[in-house]
Amino acid sequence: MQEAFTLQRLNADSPHVPVVAKWTFETWGQQLHPGRTFAEAVEETRQECGKRGVPSLFVALENGVAVGTASLIAEDIASRPELAPWLASVFVLPQWRGRGIASQLVQRVEQEARENGIECFYLYTPDQQALYQRLGWQEQERIAYGGETVTIMSRQLSADID
Template identity: 55%
Template sequence: MIDRLEIVRLTAESPHLAWIAAWQHAEWGHLTFGETSASRLSALREECGEAAGVPSAFVAMSGGQPVGTASLVAQDMDARPALSPWLASVFVLPEWRGRGIASRLVRRVEAEVAASGITRFYLFTPDQQALYRRLGWEDHEVLDYRGEAVTIMTRLVDAPV
């Protein structure tokens, strides 16, 4: 059930890392030329970071099993190197969608951003603009990225008092 869902920081030692990397590779591997399952796993380990802030990765857990993920990374789009940091890799298993998990993952990353003193960050999406707009994100730019039409979105976050 959704009430037993827990959002936790993903570590490089997590036993679920290979599984999560496989999800991400299947979902977005086509956007990264030459990416393999092994290179995605290596990149995910780096996204885990060693402390709070950028980079960080989070996983939604239910009953000891991962059901979704999201990351905070310094760079997610080589076409826009001046934009940083990025909400990245928001993914929920298909059978778990429609339960607010993606929103909870996004809010957890937003909290990480705010706690780090960062006030603006970015994401890009080909098809989830409505979700992010509901969460307070605004369109920044629409472009063709590696053969796919995507929207770069931005969010201002208040730093904690």
């Protein structure tokens, strides 16, 4: 039986913002942004909490407790400004993985992009290519970024019909 969870857009004043910032800071923060403080990570997370379109940040909640997140942002790899916007910061707490939460978060970000006229957007991942391919993402290239090899993937939304 699948646990019930809901997806919610985060506002900058949400009590979940520091939780999401902690996840992303501890998972990727020092590797991708050496020297950034946790306070700076919280502020950046607040800036990702747009009202619609880019930026937007979503959280998966189970009984009001945040268990996962994903966002739609303008830029994720500064050296690739021609690629925009980005699906970013897809994260689910380890004890909640394998329950379809990441897939539903990705699909919610895709819906947000589609509703705001975005026809193509991007992500990068070092190790979750299979998940994204199952969801319709296509591999574009592999590059060195943040001290590891990552795959840049894209998702065409213009041909999708709901």
